[in-house]
Amino acid sequence: MTGRWEQRRLHIVTGKGGTGKTTVAAAMATALARAGKTVLIAEVEGRQGISQAFDVPPLSTDETPVARGLNGGSITGLSVDAKAALLEYLQMFYKLGRAGGMLEHFGVVDFATTIAPGVRDVLLIGKVYEAVRRRDERRGHKGEYPYDAVVLDAPPTGRIGKFLNVNAEFAGLAKMGPLHNQADSIMQLLHSAQTAVHVVTLLEEMPVQETVEAVEELRGLGLPVGELIINRVREPLLSDRARGMVRSAAAGGRAKTRDLIAEDLQAAKVRVTAAMVDGLLDTAVNLDQRLALQDTEREDLAGLALPTTELPAIPGGVDAGALRELADVLLKSGAI
Structure with a gap:
């Protein structure tokens, strides 16, 4: 090729x-x-x-x-x-x-x-x-x-x-x-x-x-x-499900999202604390915001109509x- x-x-x-x-x-x-x-x-x-x-x-x-x-x-x-x-x-x-x-x-x-x-x-x-x-x-x-x-x-x-x-x-x-x-x-x-x-x-x-x-x-x-x-x-690190949960929290559903995160951690046999859940959720919210900004920049670049390669x-x-x-x-x- x-x-x-x-x-x-x-x-x-x-x-x-x-x-x-x-x-x-x-x-x-x-x-x-x-x-x-x-x-x-x-x-x-x-x-x-x-x-x-x-x-x-x-x-x-x-x-x-x-x-x-x-x-x-x-x-x-x-x-x-x-x-x-x-x-x-x-x-x-x-x-x-x-x-x-x-x-x-x-x-x-x-x-x-x-x-x-x-x-x-x-x-x-x-x-x-x-x-x-x-x-x-x-x-x-x-x-x-x-x-x-x-x-x-x-x-x-x-x-x-x-x-x-x-x-x-x-x-x-x-x-x-x-x-x-x-x-x-x-x-x-x-x-x-x-x-x-x-x-x-x-x-x-x-x-x-x-x-x-x-x-x-x-x-x-x-x-x-x-x-x-x-x-x-x-790498995005967050799955589509995770990003959906994060956006739900940002839109006012923080308590429900915290409960879902705690359930997932407990299912993985992780000892859960409130500080841990809040820290994970805050980190995920910040990451999702950065990913959203990247998506916006990708759209602007797509307007150039150029062949594109992404390097990790x-x-x-x-x-x-x-x-x-x-x-x-x-x-x-x-x-x-």
Whole structure:
């Protein structure tokens, strides 16, 4: 069975800060590798979240192996740095050699990548673009792509539109030249069927609101929105019968509900006290209210009409085993 986005070569993962987009990006790379693909996972914010997710040393501007998958799959990591990318472009297009180092020494590179954010974004995405389009020209490799897929841990939803809309952000800075041509080529890739922009959210009001706004922005820019990934979904814990009892208590039937809870506990041969019953009922009421809020947020997300995968909350934090668990969910859901 082929996943919905398995054939895309560039997977861009965004989400409001705190939703776990880096973890999801790592899980997506793991899922692709478990499907036998060679994967590059790249970050552009310098937070080293990818190395923490895979429990490996900090990534560098060199592509570094970080994990192995099944059936020959593998994951390579890359931390994209705007200054290093600019020096690389200066050498590639203008053959500056040692002069490039002098520009860095005098602060020109810092100036170009800080004062002109459009340039910075072109450089950052340009490295990812190069990885997607690169061909292996070694003898016997017949020019195939070294990576089957590239996963980009992108900036959060509040900045994703500007980050990906590099042509508009860069238009006033250069009308021609290598960087201008690079921006055009990047936009062609981002708008093509090779790309999918996946959005990560939680079933909470602020992340859902920002997700809805981000999806609308991405669609307005003509960018291909992929999977909606609802992260850290908790098991409901309450059965339909239990939720009915809780709502009856909230509606004024607390005494009757207390009696029903006490009867159930006694049937299970549990020593019952009034404090125990009240504590259980209060906890259940709070849980039911949170579940009701989650149901409301799900309805708002359903209005986006996007294929959706829910990832479970992993108690105790995310490690290699948790990444494999999340990857398996992505595979089983048909996302990958």
